[in-house]
Amino acid sequence: MTRRFVLVAGNIGSGKTSLTGQLAARLGYTPAYESVADNPYLADFYGSMAQWSFHLQVFFLGHRAEQHHALAQSAVGAICDRSIFEDYYIFARALHEMGSLADRDFAAYARLFHLVVRHLPPPDLLLYLQASTPTLLGRIRRRGRAMEAGISAEYLDLLNRLYAEWLAAFDLCPVLTIPADDLDFVNHPDHFDLIVSKINDKLAGQDSVVFP
Numbered sequence: 001m002t003r004r005f006v007l008v009a010g011n012i013g014s015g016k017t018s019l020t021g022q023l024a025a026r027l028g029y030t031p032a033y034e035s036v037a038d039n040p041y042l043a044d045f046y047g048s049m050a051q052w053s054f055h056l057q058v059f060f061l062g063h064r065a066e067q068h069h070a071l072a073q074s075a076v077g078a079i080c081d082r083s084i085f086e087d088y089y090i091f092a093r094a095l096h097e098m099g100s101l102a103d104r105d106f107a108a109y110a111r112l113f114h115l116v117v118r119h120l121p122p123p124d125l126l127l128y129l130q131a132s133t134p135t136l137l138g139r140i141r142r143r144g145r146a147m148e149a150g151i152s153a154e155y156l157d158l159l160n161r162l163y164a165e166w167l168a169a170f171d172l173c174p175v176l177t178i179p180a181d182d183l184d185f186v187n188h189p190d191h192f193d194l195i196v197s198k199i200n201d202k203l204a205g206q207d208s209v210v211f212p
Helices: 016-027 042-047 049-072 084-097 103-117 133-143 153-169 189-203
Strands: 005-010 030-032 078-081 125-130 175-179
Touching: 005 016, 005 084, 016 030, 016 078, 016 125, 016 189, 030 049, 042 049, 049 078, 049 084, 049 103, 084 103, 084 153, 125 153, 125 189, 133 153, 175 189
Parallel strands: 005 078, 005 125, 030 078, 125 175
Antiparallel strands: none
């Protein structure tokens, strides 16, 4: 499993960061995470989404493009919490649908996004943590992050719909869908072992890999 590039995708609260860290430790991969602490637009964005959405999305696009390219060229395996593709297909589309990203800004961002990703190497595997809105809400509330206090069930429903639409057409690499409602890989080692086994099978080229 050396020199593999794996992306971990999923809604807010689905367990991406936890799974990324656990898999990196188990497989000896280099982990990478979202840029939050050094993001110069995040605080402004939460203060006025309509004013700062375009700036935030462009920052994430540049950050994730650099991250994606570096990890894909890594001498060892690499695993990334959140993908560059989610920036456009999930979050920019959600902001546009909600009216927080104007039509002209969305069109300009989409043009830039497609130009950037056209030149990125494809990943070897996409892991999608699929979770229902009640599960996501419960986890978000338990971790108690101040910036997530305003996340609503309606917003999570919207993101889940956009994830389903995106993955229905995604064909850059194999996708392994992990049922995050049922598998507690943080607290149950056997659940984590099952996920690792399925990842090995998927990377070995077994197209029909599913969870029981």
